[in-house]
Amino acid sequence: MLNLLILIAVVLGIIALSKVVKVLEQASTVKGVQPYEVTERDNKTQANLMPVFLVLYFAFIIWQLVAWGDFMLPEAASEHGVVVDGLMNTTWIIIIPVFVITHILLFYFAWKYVYNKDRKAEYFPHNNKLEILWTAIPALVLLILILYGLSIWNETMKPLTAEDDPVEIEIYARQFDWTARYPGDDGKFGKADVKLIGGVNSLGMDSTDQNSWDDKLVKAEFVIPVNRPVQFYFRSQDVIHSAYMPHFRAQMNCVPGMVTRFNFVPTKTTEEMRDITGDPEFYYQLLCNKICGAAHYNMGMEITVVSEEDYEEWLAEQKVFMTVEGNTSAAKETTTETEEEKNEQLSSL
Amino acid sequence: MSGTAHHHDNDFLFKYIFSTDHKMIAKQFFITGSLMGLVGMLMSLIFRLQLGYPGESFPILESFMGNWAPDGVLTADKYLALVTLHGTIMVFFLLTAGLSGTFSNLLIPLQLGARDMASGFMNMLSYWIFFISCCIMMASLFVEGGPASGGWTIYPPLSALPEAIPGSGMGMTLWLISMALFIVSQLLAGINYIVTVLNLRTKGMTMTRMPLTIWAFLVTAILGLISFPVLLAAALLLVMDRSFGTSFYLSDIYIAGKALEVDGGSPILYEHLFWFLGHPEVYIILLPALGITSEIVATSSRKPIFGYRAMIGSILAIGFISFLVWGHHMFVTGMNPFLGAVFTFTTLLVAIPSAVKVFNYLTTLWKGNIIYTPGMLFAIGLVSTFITGGLTGIILGDSALDINVHDTYFVVGHFHIVMGLSGTFGMIAGIYHWFPKMYGRMMNKGLGYAHFWLTIIGAYGVFFPMHFLGLAGVPRRYYANTEFPMFDNMYDINELITLFAILAVAAQGLFIFNVFYSMYKGPKAPQNPWRANTLEWTTPVEHIHGNWPGEIPEVHRWPYDYSKPGADDDFIPQTVPLAEGEKDEGH
Numbered sequence: 001m002l003n004l005l006i007l008i009a010v011v012l013g014i015i016a017l018s019k020v021v022k023v024l025e026q027a028s029t030v031k032g033v034q035p036y037e038v039t040e041r042d043n044k045t046q047a048n049l050m051p052v053f054l055v056l057y058f059a060f061i062i063w064q065l066v067a068w069g070d071f072m073l074p075e076a077a078s079e080h081g082v083v084v085d086g087l088m089n090t091t092w093i094i095i096i097p098v099f100v101i102t103h104i105l106l107f108y109f110a111w112k113y114v115y116n117k118d119r120k121a122e123y124f125p126h127n128n129k130l131e132i133l134w135t136a137i138p139a140l141v142l143l144i145l146i147l148y149g150l151s152i153w154n155e156t157m158k159p160l161t162a163e164d165d166p167v168e169i170e171i172y173a174r175q176f177d178w179t180a181r182y183p184g185d186d187g188k189f190g191k192a193d194v195k196l197i198g199g200v201n202s203l204g205m206d207s208t209d210q211n212s213w214d215d216k217l218v219k220a221e222f223v224i225p226v227n228r229p230v231q232f233y234f235r236s237q238d239v240i241h242s243a244y245m246p247h248f249r250a251q252m253n254c255v256p257g258m259v260t261r262f263n264f265v266p267t268k269t270t271e272e273m274r275d276i277t278g279d280p281e282f283y284y285q286l287l288c289n290k291i292c293g294a295a296h297y298n299m300g301m302e303i304t305v306v307s308e309e310d311y312e313e314w315l316a317e318q319k320v321f322m323t324v325e326g327n328t329s330a331a332k333e334t335t336t337e338t339e340e341e342k343n344e345q346l347s348s349l
Numbered sequence: 350m351s352g353t354a355h356h357h358d359n360d361f362l363f364k365y366i367f368s369t370d371h372k373m374i375a376k377q378f379f380i381t382g383s384l385m386g387l388v389g390m391l392m393s394l395i396f397r398l399q400l401g402y403p404g405e406s407f408p409i410l411e412s413f414m415g416n417w418a419p420d421g422v423l424t425a426d427k428y429l430a431l432v433t434l435h436g437t438i439m440v441f442f443l444l445t446a447g448l449s450g451t452f453s454n455l456l457i458p459l460q461l462g463a464r465d466m467a468s469g470f471m472n473m474l475s476y477w478i479f480f481i482s483c484c485i486m487m488a489s490l491f492v493e494g495g496p497a498s499g500g501w502t503i504y505p506p507l508s509a510l511p512e513a514i515p516g517s518g519m520g521m522t523l524w525l526i527s528m529a530l531f532i533v534s535q536l537l538a539g540i541n542y543i544v545t546v547l548n549l550r551t552k553g554m555t556m557t558r559m560p561l562t563i564w565a566f567l568v569t570a571i572l573g574l575i576s577f578p579v580l581l582a583a584a585l586l587l588v589m590d591r592s593f594g595t596s597f598y599l600s601d602i603y604i605a606g607k608a609l610e611v612d613g614g615s616p617i618l619y620e621h622l623f624w625f626l627g628h629p630e631v632y633i634i635l636l637p638a639l640g641i642t643s644e645i646v647a648t649s650s651r652k653p654i655f656g657y658r659a660m661i662g663s664i665l666a667i668g669f670i671s672f673l674v675w676g677h678h679m680f681v682t683g684m685n686p687f688l689g690a691v692f693t694f695t696t697l698l699v700a701i702p703s704a705v706k707v708f709n710y711l712t713t714l715w716k717g718n719i720i721y722t723p724g725m726l727f728a729i730g731l732v733s734t735f736i737t738g739g740l741t742g743i744i745l746g747d748s749a750l751d752i753n754v755h756d757t758y759f760v761v762g763h764f765h766i767v768m769g770l771s772g773t774f775g776m777i778a779g780i781y782h783w784f785p786k787m788y789g790r791m792m793n794k795g796l797g798y799a800h801f802w803l804t805i806i807g808a809y810g811v812f813f814p815m816h817f818l819g820l821a822g823v824p825r826r827y828y829a830n831t832e833f834p835m836f837d838n839m840y841d842i843n844e845l846i847t848l849f850a851i852l853a854v855a856a857q858g859l860f861i862f863n864v865f866y867s868m869y870k871g872p873k874a875p876q877n878p879w880r881a882n883t884l885e886w887t888t889p890v891e892h893i894h895g896n897w898p899g900e901i902p903e904v905h906r907w908p909y910d911y912s913k914p915g916a917d918d919d920f921i922p923q924t925v926p927l928a929e930g931e932k933d934e935g936h
Binding site: 003014017018021022024025034035036038042043045046047049050053056057060061064068071072073084087088091094095098099102103105106109110113114115116119120121122123124125126127130131134135138139142143145146149150152153154156157174175193194195197204234237238239240242244246247249250251252253255256257258260261281282283285287288289290291292293294295296297298300 | 409412424425426429499500504505506507510513514599600601602603604608613614615616617650651652653655656657658659681682683686689690693694697698700701704705707708711712714715716717718719720721722726729732733736737740741743744747748749750752753755756757791792793794795796798802805806809810813814817820821822824826827828829830832833834835838839842862866870871872874878909911912913914919934
């Protein structure tokens with residue numbers, strides 16, 4: 001019933017509008033002006049609205065900055081993150097003046113050069129000097145940005161080496177949760193294959209591979225030590241997901257069929273961030289950031305950054321994948337991986 | 350076709366339905382494309398309701414969406430379905446077919462002095478295949494499991510596996526069929542445009558006397574010809590993975606309780622193939638809008654477009670470079686970081702010709718004598734949105750910066766402003782400007798003025814705040830931002846965006862009313878209402894096949910002799926011969 005009434009109201013509204021338009025057009029005709037002719041009054045009104053809009057637009061932007069500036073991400077909590085934020089700030093410093101100046105020119109010209117029947121426009125079809133000027137300057141500025149940006153990209157994406165002594169973690173994504181796997185005392189991840197998934201073996205770990213016995217799997221939260229490089233390996237079980245850790249300025253897709261990598265050095269513990277943000281319940285968040293199905297919006301995991309000691313303590317408490325008699329590095333047939341093997345694991349693409 | 354035009358009485362079927370006349374086909378693309386755009390826009394209103402008021406019940410949703418919104422709350426997977434179809438419809442059906450299909454068809458023969466397109470038959474086919482693809486895409490809304498739901502980019506494995514999301518079943522199959530037909534339609538159209546531009550220009554119409562609209566449409570058609578087949582290839586491989594047991598894109602998958610028999614494939618292969626089209630696609634949308642802007646700004650400023658040759662050069666440069674940047678959509682896919690470096694470099698390069706265009710528009714306005722038609726308002730609005738959206742592209746194109754904003758609302762804000770707004774403003778400006786040519790009547794300017802201001806306010810209100818959401822780490826394609834405390838501050842922003850969206854959508858009602866009212870009741874148009882120089886304004890107001898009664902006019906000058914010193918009037922049509930001692934800027 002309500003829907004029918006709404007429909008009737010809309011139809012009547014359209015009919016009313018038609019009548020109004022018709023009347024206004026006939027009014028113009030009576031005045032001797034074609035209804036579609038742009039009059040001097042039209043031009044003046046529209047031209048005057050230009051600077052008004054400009055002011056409103058700028059005011060809106062400033063208002064947003066004031067209202068929401070505090071809701072942006074806090075200072076980067078990783079080494080490379082701070083550098084990346086520096087690049088971002090530099091980029092804003094270039095972009096914002098360009099935005100402001102071009103918009104002022106646009107709306108100023110739109111106001112100032114409104115039609116005047118006693119004036120003729122200036123016949124100014126081209127000027128090669130100007131073209132070269134505003135081709136060369138953007139090219140130069142962009143070149144600088146590119147070089148700066150690429151040097152940071154290279155640093156950020158560079159693989160770690162055994163010398164970096166990273167904490168290694170595999171982040172395993174699936175619809176709709178995350179599991180973190182630590183390689184255990186032997187420093188090696190056990191082989192895994194989705195064809196082995198079954199029962200409690202939700203990551204498809206190969207129990208015949210002795211390297212897997214001391215691997216530790218955690219859900220809901222993973223812990224990493226501050227000021228030590230973390231090497232992430234990402235896997236996905238089903239569709240593309242993306243491990244997005246915004247506070248660390250880190251993101252990498254999790255792609256079924258391959259292992260992707262990303263590394264960073266966390267620089268602030270969770271406790272420190274609670275101080276900095278003034279939020280006693282703050283925690284670092286891992287989010288899925290590639291559309292992966294209905295519950296994509298609710299696929300997260302907590303990340304906790306603690307001191308090296310606290311990390312070791314926490315890790316020791318985590319359960320291993322398989323407890324087998326004599327499950328120590330000494331007893332196992334395999335040995336802890338060599339530096340060479342470690343470098344290979346870290347850097348192979 | 351014979352040298353003289355004739356107005357023959359075809360039967361209704363061939364005059365209105367299966368017309369081979371480019372002007373009728375232009376109108377067909379316009380109406381169909383716009384209807385699709387309306388559907389896409391209403392879809393966005395629905396999911397904006399969910400985003401602005403997460404989990405709240407809107408009984409009206411249930412009343413027409415049934416089990417998509419039980420108890421008036423949109424479900425999460427149907428949210429993704431709407432988002433997917435919104436993107437697909439807007440990018441392809443409105444802004445590619447609707448924009449190019451309307452204006453390339455309308456203007457190429459008219460502005461070049463041709464009787465019609467090189468092949469009226471192929472042109473007619475391109476429209477009807479497009480129409481069928483629209484029907485199939487709309488039909489996919491009604492199948493069990495719903496329409497495709499993997500985002501408009503439909504990455505596999507999500508789009509390959511119905512177990513991953515229901516829309517990846519029949520809905521995805523129909524999406525692929527629809528898009529395959531769509532691509533065929535665009536290829537047929539594009540070939541026609543290219544051949545017509547190269548071969549059917551009238552006497553005196555050299556390449557450097559063509560209006561910038563034509564240059565834009567030509568380069569757009571070339572882009573389409575090269576890039577759409579690659580999307581077709583990507584889609585065919587996906588069809589094979591979905592239905593014929595191959596594993597081009599699939600490997601090591603365990604889903605719905607079992608490991609799949611697939612090995613060796615890579616989803617990243619799909620991404621490369623998709624984005625090889627996907628990036629040029631955004632320029633397929635943008636270039637016609639920019640060409641239309643050049644035309645309207647020059648005509649309305651009573652001044653030559655500044656830097657005609659530089660404008661051509663920048664269209665060519667943008668077209669060429671657009672093929673070299675697709676990897677900037679893939680910085681965090683896990684592809685070799687070296688590729689990331691290469692694509693950062695090429696992406697920031699494409700900013701250069703874009704900047705040149707903006708400066709040239711500004712210089713055209715400088716010392717102009719501007720007449721404010723609604724079309725001119727939207728052209729100026731386009732320059733603003735192109736600057737705003739283009740500048741944030743510099744952040745997204747820089748790989749190191751992209752790490753933290755990829756797939757966040759920062760991207761959503763960027764592409765909606767630079768492509769969504771610039772593209773639609775270009776199309777709307779074109780409608781206001783060429784409506785008299787299409788329908789022989791004038792649109793209502795008062796409604797046009799109101800439409801513009803309400804739209805630009807609403808549109809910036811919707812999309813500018815998204816930059817803040819993105820910088821705060823809010824991912825895109827999220828059904829709600831309610832699950833993580835880090836987004837607790839985003840409720841107000843989301844609500845504000847939704848309110849502006851309601852305003853912006855409502856404002857389009859003025860335009861829709863104006864178009865349909867004026868089509869039937871608008872004042873009759875004069876032959877050259879904007880006192881413009883180009884050839885389309887030399888044809889009679891009533892359409893005739895073959896466009897000109899008698900001989901096609903000959904062209905003697907470039908199209909931008911507005912306010913030329915020494916001339917009586919502030920415009921000199923291209924058909925007017927050069928005076929004694931007068932030089933032509935076009936040469």
